[in-house]
Amino acid sequence: MELFKSFSLAILVGFISGGLFILERKLSFLIVIYEKSTEAHERSMTEAEKLTAAYNQHVTRSNQQNHECPPGWKKHMKRCYFFSRQTGSWAEAGSYCRNFNAKLAEPKDEAEFVFIRNTIKSRIRVNNEYYLGGTDICYEGEWIWASTMEPITNAHWSPGEPNNYFLKENCMTVLLNGLWNDISCETSLPFVCEIA
Numbered sequence: 447m448e449l450f451k452s453f454s455l456a457i458l459v460g461f462i463s464g465g466l467f468i469l470e471r472k473l474s475f476l477i478v479i480y481e482k483s484t485e486a487h488e489r490s491m492t493e494a495e496k497l498t499a500a501y502n503q504h505v506t507r508s509n510q511q512n513h514e515c516p517p518g519w520k521k522h523m524k525r526c527y528f529f530s531r532q533t534g535s536w537a538e539a540g541s542y543c544r545n546f547n548a549k550l551a552e553p554k555d556e557a558e559f560v561f562i563r564n565t566i567k568s569r570i571r572v573n574n575e576y577y578l579g580g581t582d583i584c585y586e587g588e589w590i591w592a593s594t595m596e597p598i599t600n601a602h603w604s605p606g607e608p609n610n611y612f613l614k615e616n617c618m619t620v621l622l623n624g625l626w627n628d629i630s631c632e633t634s635l636p637f638v639c640e641i642a
């Protein structure tokens with residue numbers, strides 16, 4: 447009887463040892479698989495990051511080289527400008543510009559003013575003034591740039607302007623001589639948009 451018990455115990459121990467051995471082998475195998483897949487994942491992440499960085503560099507370089515403006519827009523310094531053929535009220539002109547993440551042009555420095563003046567003068571078929579982004583619609587005589595509501599400090603009004611003709615001229619235009627005028631905001635005119 448004792449012999450039978452010892453024999454059974456030995457078989458049981460052998461069975462368990464064998465099972466543990468198999469389990470250990472399977473576990474080692476799974477660990478190797480996991481490590482390899484982790485390495486592969488990290489490698490592919492690194493490659494994806496490299497590709498992303500290379501793409502971003504390409505875009506930045508391309509923008510630096512071309513100083514890209516959308517088709518039909520003109521480049522000046524770091525900004526893009528659109529001189530429309532379409533016409534609309536001052537409010538419609540502003541909406542049109544905003545559709546392109548732009549605004550009615552606000553020539554705040556001398557270089558920008560000269561660029562717009564020269565471009566207007568060079569457009570030989572044009573016989574109209576163009577809307578810009580200045581207004582005194584909030585308070586008569588207090589001219590501001592609409593996008594920021596900053597006071598306009600670098601005035602380039604044409605002689606005799608702004609005259610608030612018929613007490614209803616509250617929107618800024620640039621005349622064909624390149625200087626500024628005030629006009630009724632309902633007048634249908636072409637306009638200049640600017641992307642900063």
Ligand SMILES: [Ca+2]
Nearest residue numbers: 582610615616
């Ligand atoms: Ca006015």
Ligand SMILES: [Ca+2]
Nearest residue numbers: 609610628629
């Ligand atoms: Ca006027």
